Amino acid sequence: MQSIIKLGQTAVRTLSTTAANMATSSFSNKYKFETLLVSTPREYVYHVEINRPQQFNAMNSAFWREMVECFQAISEDSDCRAVVLSANGKHFTAGLDLTDMGPLMETVLGDDDVARKFRTLQQFIKSYQLSFTSIEQCNKPVIAAVHGGCIGGGVDLITAADIRFCTQDAFFQIKEVDIGLAADVGTLQRLPKVIGSDSLVRELAYTARKMFADEAAQAGLVSRVLSDKQMMLKAALETASAIAHKSPVAVQGTKHNLNYARDHSIEEGLNYMVVWNATMLQSEDLRIAAMASMDRKGPPPAFSKL
Numbered sequence: 001m002q003s004i005i006k007l008g009q010t011a012v013r014t015l016s017t018t019a020a021n022m023a024t025s026s027f028s029n030k031y032k033f034e035t036l037l038v039s040t041p042r043e044y045v046y047h048v049e050i051n052r053p054q055q056f057n058a059m060n061s062a063f064w065r066e067m068v069e070c071f072q073a074i075s076e077d078s079d080c081r082a083v084v085l086s087a088n089g090k091h092f093t094a095g096l097d098l099t100d101m102g103p104l105m106e107t108v109l110g111d112d113d114v115a116r117k118f119r120t121l122q123q124f125i126k127s128y129q130l131s132f133t134s135i136e137q138c139n140k141p142v143i144a145a146v147h148g149g150c151i152g153g154g155v156d157l158i159t160a161a162d163i164r165f166c167t168q169d170a171f172f173q174i175k176e177v178d179i180g181l182a183a184d185v186g187t188l189q190r191l192p193k194v195i196g197s198d199s200l201v202r203e204l205a206y207t208a209r210k211m212f213a214d215e216a217a218q219a220g221l222v223s224r225v226l227s228d229k230q231m232m233l234k235a236a237l238e239t240a241s242a243i244a245h246k247s248p249v250a251v252q253g254t255k256h257n258l259n260y261a262r263d264h265s266i267e268e269g270l271n272y273m274v275v276w277n278a279t280m281l282q283s284e285d286l287r288i289a290a291m292a293s294m295d296r297k298g299p300p301p302a303f304s305k306l
């Protein structure tokens, strides 16, 4: 009898190890990228790192494609409730990879008729815009953690995030004007809504001057400035973890409705909220969170995955 029980226990252990291994390998396959590293440093928290340090994380065609794949996957991944997005190497990003503009220049300089060129470029720019819109559309809040230079496309990227922290050595530069472009993947649309000062946005966008950490905090572009990268990641992961322990129904609904409110009138936002919560108030999360709030000595609330 004893040996049958032991055999059963071994089988259960083997099965759970196999299940854990399968989960790990499915995670690694799903989040295997050339330009991004994805890890799970805390329960329900994913850490996405832009990982082209030798190139200052300049944005090449693989990066533009992989950002969409990564954030669309995270959006639907119920094991993730909050994301920290940082970068490896000396700078957060040097923006568009100026050595990887072949396909763009081929179209621009090609012999095609102007209308055909327009159609190709339209698709090209739209697909690049989606790389950062996928952060905004991700169901899970994204905290951008910026160190060093955040240049050109970097500003487009971080304005699509929910929360921004930076290090004392960080600087932000809307550099597109220096390469003969109007910034076209989000800065001009989102930055005015993030920092509220149209005058400052225009000054930065027309001159391409660097905005350093203290000014970025004063302007509201970042909500926290930390002494160095280690302290910043610690703060970002703690914030993500705090979010990840709240009701996912409440957090995801809050993100969705804040985005909606930003893009609509107050009346439209309130009407949308009614429709949203007329459904979501029926969620079990409301009962679980309310009970836990009342019973402060009890265990922290546990919510189902979403």
Ligand SMILES: CCC/C=C/C=C/C(=O)SCCNC(=O)CCNC(=O)[C@H](O)C(C)(C)COP(=O)(O)OP(=O)(O)OC[C@H]1O[C@@H](n2cnc3c(N)ncnc32)[C@H](O)[C@@H]1OP(=O)(O)O
Residues within 6 Å of the ligand: 056, 058, 090, 091, 093, 094, 095, 096, 097, 098, 099, 124, 125, 128, 149, 151, 152, 153, 154, 175, 176, 179, 184, 185
């Ligand atoms: C449809 C398109 C949508 C997207 C649009 C996006 C547009 C943009 O992002 S516009 C901005 C483009 N980026 C730049 O203009 C960055 C210019 N670079 C810099 O300001 C500095 O190099 C930087 C602050 C990044 C680093 O300065 P640091 O002093 O630390 O190093 P450097 O000696 O200047 O640079 C070392 C080598 O890196 C090369 N490099 C820098 N940035 C880029 C880049 N964006 N793409 C490709 N290569 C880059 C730099 O040329 C040096 O190379 P080498 O001379 O061979 O050592």
